[in-house]
Amino acid sequence: MNSYTAKAAFQKLREDVRKLERQPSGSGAGDMMAFDCPEIDVALPWGALPRGGLHEVAVPPESPSSMFASAAGFAAALLGRASAPFGMSVWCQNRRRAQKYGQIYGPGLAAYGLDPNRLLIVNAESDAETFWVMEECLKSAAIRAVLGEVGELDLTSSRRLQLAAEKFGCPALLLRPQEKAPGNNAALTRWHIRPGVTAPGSEKDDSGQTVGWRATLWRCRGGASGEWEILWKNEAFCCHMAGAMAD
Amino acid sequence: MKRFVAIWLVRWPIDCRRQQTPGREAPFALTSEMSGGVRLYAVNDVAAALGLGYGMTLANARAMVPELVVTQGTPEKDAERLLALADWCGRFSPWCALDGGDGIRLESTGVAHLFGGEERMLALMAGEFKKMRITARFGLADTPAVAWAAARFSGQAVTLVAPGEGPAFMEAFPVSALRLEGKVVTGLEKIGLRKISDLYAVPRAPLELRFGRQVITRLDQVTGRGAEPISPLRPAALFRTRLSWPDPIGLMSDIEIAADRLATELCRQLEKHSKGARKLELALYRADGEVERITFGTSVPSQDPKHMIRLMAERLPDLDIGFGVDVMIFSALETAPYRGQQTGFATMQATPGPASGAGEEKKQSLSQLVDRLESRIGAPHVLRLIPFESHDPARAFTVVPAMAPPSTISWPARQPRPIRLLPVPERMKMIFDGSRATNYAWRQETGAVAALDGPERLSPEWWRLALETRDYFRLQAATGQRFWVFTSAPVREKTPAQDQEWYMHGFFA
Numbered sequence: 001m002n003s004y005t006a007k008a009a010f011q012k013l014r015e016d017v018r019k020l021e022r023q024p025s026g027s028g029a030g031d032m033m034a035f036d037c038p039e040i041d042v043a044l045p046w047g048a049l050p051r052g053g054l055h056e057v058a059v060p061p062e063s064p065s066s067m068f069a070s071a072a073g074f075a076a077a078l079l080g081r082a083s084a085p086f087g088m089s090v091w092c093q094n095r096r097r098a099q100k101y102g103q104i105y106g107p108g109l110a111a112y113g114l115d116p117n118r119l120l121i122v123n124a125e126s127d128a129e130t131f132w133v134m135e136e137c138l139k140s141a142a143i144r145a146v147l148g149e150v151g152e153l154d155l156t157s158s159r160r161l162q163l164a165a166e167k168f169g170c171p172a173l174l175l176r177p178q179e180k181a182p183g184n185n186a187a188l189t190r191w192h193i194r195p196g197v198t199a200p201g202s203e204k205d206d207s208g209q210t211v212g213w214r215a216t217l218w219r220c221r222g223g224a225s226g227e228w229e230i231l232w233k234n235e236a237f238c239c240h241m242a243g244a245m246a247d
Numbered sequence: 248m249k250r251f252v253a254i255w256l257v258r259w260p261i262d263c264r265r266q267q268t269p270g271r272e273a274p275f276a277l278t279s280e281m282s283g284g285v286r287l288y289a290v291n292d293v294a295a296a297l298g299l300g301y302g303m304t305l306a307n308a309r310a311m312v313p314e315l316v317v318t319q320g321t322p323e324k325d326a327e328r329l330l331a332l333a334d335w336c337g338r339f340s341p342w343c344a345l346d347g348g349d350g351i352r353l354e355s356t357g358v359a360h361l362f363g364g365e366e367r368m369l370a371l372m373a374g375e376f377k378k379m380r381i382t383a384r385f386g387l388a389d390t391p392a393v394a395w396a397a398a399r400f401s402g403q404a405v406t407l408v409a410p411g412e413g414p415a416f417m418e419a420f421p422v423s424a425l426r427l428e429g430k431v432v433t434g435l436e437k438i439g440l441r442k443i444s445d446l447y448a449v450p451r452a453p454l455e456l457r458f459g460r461q462v463i464t465r466l467d468q469v470t471g472r473g474a475e476p477i478s479p480l481r482p483a484a485l486f487r488t489r490l491s492w493p494d495p496i497g498l499m500s501d502i503e504i505a506a507d508r509l510a511t512e513l514c515r516q517l518e519k520h521s522k523g524a525r526k527l528e529l530a531l532y533r534a535d536g537e538v539e540r541i542t543f544g545t546s547v548p549s550q551d552p553k554h555m556i557r558l559m560a561e562r563l564p565d566l567d568i569g570f571g572v573d574v575m576i577f578s579a580l581e582t583a584p585y586r587g588q589q590t591g592f593a594t595m596q597a598t599p600g601p602a603s604g605a606g607e608e609k610k611q612s613l614s615q616l617v618d619r620l621e622s623r624i625g626a627p628h629v630l631r632l633i634p635f636e637s638h639d640p641a642r643a644f645t646v647v648p649a650m651a652p653p654s655t656i657s658w659p660a661r662q663p664r665p666i667r668l669l670p671v672p673e674r675m676k677m678i679f680d681g682s683r684a685t686n687y688a689w690r691q692e693t694g695a696v697a698a699l700d701g702p703e704r705l706s707p708e709w710w711r712l713a714l715e716t717r718d719y720f721r722l723q724a725a726t727g728q729r730f731w732v733f734t735s736a737p738v739r740e741k742t743p744a745q746d747q748e749w750y751m752h753g754f755f756a
């Protein structure tokens with residue numbers, strides 16, 4: 001009897017903690033977006049990325065600004081998957097940072113499943129505007145996925161975005177150049193993306209491109225961190241050196 | 248029957264700088280550089296009573312009234328403020344315009360009933376101007392010409408000329424009440440035509456022969472035979488709604504409620520005529536003579552008051568309502584036929600499946616989202632990228648408005664293209680060992696070159712001669728980044744690669 005109540009109490013506590021941590025407990029296939037790459041999906045506590053959540057994609061701190069494009073590519077691939085097959089997605093850039101990091105280039109987006117007819121581009125003036133745009137888009141029934149390029153991010157803004165993403169079941173992706181050491185924020189998963197080093201001419205997909213990343217999941221709510229070498233081949237994620245890099 | 252109001256601002260430049268006026272008792276004048284030196288530009292009541300007036304030289308004036316206080320006038324500033332005041336008069340009528348340098352003209356056809364009749368409208372105007380401490384006289388008549396004369400020559404603050412009585416009313420006035428040139432006035436007076444009634448009696452042909460077309464035109468404008476349309480400062484909207492309060496409201500929450508009522512009413516009007524609004528304007532007329540405006544557009548014709556309110560709500564907090572607002576006007580500046588449903592985006596959202604009803608709803612919410620984004624971020628910054636057939640990489644896509652019809656072209660998949668492009672290519676350095684590139688330097692970054700794939704020669708279309716032909720390369724750094732770099736195509740093929748100028752243009756993922 002005693003042990004039974006203790007067990008129930010534990011069960012209840014776990015539930016409460018889960019609620020407090022706001023982990024999406026529902027795991028219907030519609031609420032998730034999978035990498036479709038078993039090595040990564042298995043390592044995630046949800047078995048995939050939850051749609052109703054904030055996910056941060058950034059370059060590792062103190063890396064050259066040219067690496068930002070790799071993070072952008074990874075984020076674009078996620079955005080393409082999140083809005084597939086017919087959904088509308090939004091990419092919010094910052095016009096102040098255009099010359100420093102470049103702006104997204106239409107012809108280069110095709111490889112990530114982003115159809116020009118279904119991608120809305122917003123050029124915001126400041127990070128505050130970007131947050132506003134992201135929140136508006138999350139609330140809208142017309143948008144399947146939102147990506148925002150932001151510089152600094154505090155706990156409050158990230159929490160607002162996370163709550164909105166969760167409430168409306170719409171993924172919010174943050175793409176950050178990360179000029180300083182990363183602070184705390186409320187994102188469910190936080191990724192550091194470096195360009196993958198592949199031997200030239202080793203593995204090419206149909207279009208003759210080799211796109212690869214070394215992705216580090218360094219913060220994952222309710223899960224362990226991990227590191228993978230990912231290739232982007234024929235519009236799909238593909239992990240090689242499976243698990244070898246996971247620590 | 249049309250009706251016009253003329254407002255004569257008797258001492259406008261003086262009213263404009265009330266702070267500097269030394270007091271009502273002292274004679275005061277403003278001066279300005281005119282032909283032949285410094286002359287009086289405006290005088291106050293006291294100075295006018297002492298015989299001073301516009302155009303008198305300062306020396307003369309000083310001789311006549313030694314105690315005259317003089318300040319430099321600012322005609323340009325006064326004209327600007329007059330324009331602002333005329334704009335503010337939009338609260339009374341959508342058709343308002345400047346009337347010379349010292350007056351405002353309104354067409355009051357069909358608006359007097361909003362104020363409880365013409366008399367009460369004039370009384371209200373006089374009250375508002377008095378509150379702002381502007382000396383003004385008002386005339387209301389069938390034609391702008393009679394209204395103009397009524398305001399200036401009747402000697403009363405408010406003159407109302409009954410419909411049809413304009414010509415008779417003008418009879419007793421001197422010919423200068425016709426807005427004639429000074430030369431013509433003197434000429435007429437010389438031959439004994441001093442009053443307007445004298446002119447009525449004279450045959451028109453000799454009059455025209457001797458004094459020119461102007462006299463006839465002006466006479467016709469009195470009777471209404473000659474048209475004198477008002478060209479309003481702002482285009483008058485076909486659909487507009489208006490709310491006014493006897494006392495100004497200053498709470499943002501009250502203004503929101505009022506905006507809500509205005510939008511509901513406007514949408515009712517639009518619905519009646521099967522129109523949807525494309526461009527809307529909310530004008531807040533402040534009690535202190537300023538106007539605050541919010542203009543916003545919708546990407547598809549709209550009849551939805553809730554949507555309009557939401558668009559307005561983004562901007563309302565930025566407004567400065569001063570001491571309060573006593574008139575609000577909401578108008579649809581541009582309208583388009585309303586078809587009850589959105590088109591254009593249909594194929595874009597063509598979701599095969601059972602949710603066709605939901606698709607319609609989605610389209611609507613998309614257009615509303617776009618409107619909201621555009622009203623806050625600015626329409627040029629909310630867009631889509633559409634492929635464009637060009638070899639010039641900077642022109643390989645065009646920017647279209649977010650709600651433009653979908654493009655049928657998809658991105659060309661011929662060649663690998665970068666995901667990010669610098670708006671302006673930047674100079675970089677390449678170090679060669681023989682013909683092989685070994686190192687690169689760009690901004691503060693330096694690194695070893697792992698591979699340099701290319702070239703891919705991209706030439707602009709032959710009719711765009713100003714652009715050069717470029718050889719693009721994919722540069723892979725040893726650390727993994729991949730760049731899209733170019734060098735201008737060698738004119739003489741023998742120029743060694745290391746002597747070329749290299750530019751950074753884009754980044755691959």
